[in-house]
Each structure stands twice: as C-alpha cells, then as structure tokens.
Amino acid sequence: MMSGLILAGGPSKQMGGHWKALLPMGGEALIRRQIREMRKVCKEIIVATQDPKPFLREVDTKVRIITDYYPGHGPLGGMHAGFSLSQMPDIWVVSSDMPFISAHAAQVLWLHKQAGFDAAIPSICGCVYPFHGVYDKSCGTRALSLIQQGEKQVSELLKLKELLWSEVPDAAFADDPANPPFIERLDTWEDYHRAEQFLLGLGPSANRKQIDEPLGQCH
Template identity: 50%
Template sequence: MLTGVILAGGKDRRMQGNPKALLPFGPEKLIQRQLRLMQPVCSELIVVTNDPKPFLRLLEPEIRIITDFVPNQGPLGGMHAGLSLARNRDVWLVGNHMPFISSQAAELLQERKHEGFDAALPLVQGGIYPLHGIYDRSCADLIWSLLQGGEPTLNRFLKVLYWGELHETIFQENGIGSGFIESFSRQEEYERLLRQYDASFCDLEKFDSSDINHHGRL
C-alpha cells in the first residue's frame, strides 16, 4: 500500500504569487492532475498546504488536506507533516511544481526502497530528485530532529538519510521517459511545460524533455 503526498505550500513569489498547485494544466488544475496520476497506485492521498481553503472547494472529500506542524520550514516542514500523518508505511512524496509525475516510476522506486532503504530516489541525468521519492513513514522522526536542530534543508536531510538511488537506465528499460522529474519555478518555465504538454497530449512515453532545463534536482 502507498500513500501519496503532494507538497503544496510555499508563497510562490516567482509566480507572481499564483499558487502552482492551482494553475491550469490542460483541462484541470495542476493539483487535480497530480492527484489523478497518483490515484492508480495510492490507497491514500494527502495535500499539505498552508492555505487549505482553495483546496477544500476544489478537491474530492476523500483527499486529506493537512497543514505543517511547524510552519515556515520549507519542503521539510511539509514532508514531516505528510509522513507523520500517513496511514501507510510507504509514502510517495512529490512537489506541486511537477506536472509529469509517474506512478510507474513510483512503483519501481517502492521496489528499490524494499531492498532495505529508508527511501528510494530517482537518479536522472546526473541529479537526485527527492521530491519524486518513496520514503518510509519513520523518516518523519529524522526530519523532526533536523527541524528542532535548526537544519531544515533537503541537502542536510539527504546527508543523514539512508537512501538508495534508482538510475534512469532502469526507468528507460521499463518504458519510462525522464520527463517525470521535470518541474517549474517561474512563469516562463510553466508556460514551456504547458506547451510541451499540449504538443505531446501528455503521453509521458513520448514526452521529450531534452530541450527543457531541469530545476528540481540536487
């Protein structure tokens, strides 16, 4: 069983204050699209946000909407809340800036995690993508210690987390393109990915990310 968590916090200053999760992407809002893509492999879906009101009006009642336990701590604050309240042991964490997330990739990452790791992360084009990873629910305790110690950064988290990578060749062997890790943080990047979506009709296997810059990797 898998819990899907979308981190939908942040002030989105570089998007003129427009929440990424509520931007249109094709015929639906981006958050609706992400939840739809996660649903086939997730028995539980959670949205972590600092402002629940827009999501309460938009999402189905079975979607759990929660807020950070400790506000203003960046992605780790949202990750801590999602992991802490997940009902399943395996948790698929994604950022709300990733339109092309892949449930097939998540299943492969879950298999990798079960080889004895606390988390499994994709290694694609030389970068690690912690916001498309599978985590053990117990990672919440590790994040809490970082929050309490004043070190709430993803880089620090990865240094103390026991994680295993899954190389992009494994995804390719399973017919999964690298587009699932694409993300945006600025208006022009959003518009570029939206154009790419329109051109490909969102067929991820046909999605060609070779001309798009990567902004979500570490």
C-alpha cells in the same frame, strides 16, 4: 500501495503570488493531474499546505489536506507532517509544481526501497532528486530532528548518516511511458508555458530542473 504526499507549501513569489498547484494545466488544475496519477499506486493522498482554503474546491473529500506542525520550515515541515499522519508505511513525495509525475516511476522506486532502504530516490543525469522519492514513514522522525536544528531543505535529510537510501539511476526508468521526464518542475512562467505547449502538442517540454539543493551535478 503507498501514501501519496503533495507538498503544496504556499503561493510562489517567483510567479507573482500564484499557487503553482492551482495553475491550469491541460484544462484542469495541476494538482488534479497529480492526484489522478498518484491514485494509480497510492491508497491515500495527502496535501500539505500552509493554507487549506484554496484547495477545498479543487480536491475531493477523499484527499486529506493538512498543515505543518512546524510552520516556516519549508518542504521538511510538510514532509514531517505528512509522514506523521500517513496511514501507509511508504510515502511517495512530490512537489506541487511537478506536472509530469509518474506512477510507473514511483512503483520502480518503491520496489527498490523494499530491499531494506529507508528511501529510494531517482538519480537523473547524475543529479539526485529528493522530490519524487519514496520514503519510509520513519523518516518523519529524522525530518523533525532537522527541523529542530533550523533546517528547511529536503536534501539535508539525505545527508544524514543514519538514513539508508537507494540512489535509483536513469536506466531503471528506461521503460517509463512518462514523456517528458517525471522530475520536471515549474520554477518560472517560462517553464509553465513550455509544459502547457507540450500537453497541447505544440512544442518540446521544459528543461530538466534540479530539485531542492542538488546532491550531484548534471552531465
């Protein structure tokens, strides 16, 4: 079993100040969909956010809501806080704007990590996706070192020479029941409406998105 960490951050400027995690998705708040999926493979769920109040009515009391030790450092700040407080040695990390996260894919990543890696990260269509990765709790110390250097991007964590991580390719997820791909994010209102249409069976899902700063190029 793992800990599940949802990086909720703050309201989205691109989407008019709305919290992506609280957008209605398939008749419920997006974060509720994520929590339900994470509980299939996670012993605990942690939500890292700059403001816990909007989430108090949306999550049950078993979900731990935390704030960053170092505010203003983006996803790295949330990861450091979540890793520091995690009860489990392995942490499945997702962004709060990912409507189709997959417990099956997380389990595949976790199994790859057990080969002695600090993290296991999905590589889809030639792009590495730091979100939806499974990380060792010890990565919190490395995140802190980057924060102290002024970094904010999760991709910088994977560039550290001392971090041993496994790039898990598409083929490993071939039997994943998730459709559309679990790495999709809601970057715009257009993405949101596509995802809603997919859930309603009205159209194709949103296009695959590169998360954070891509470490590869899609083909």
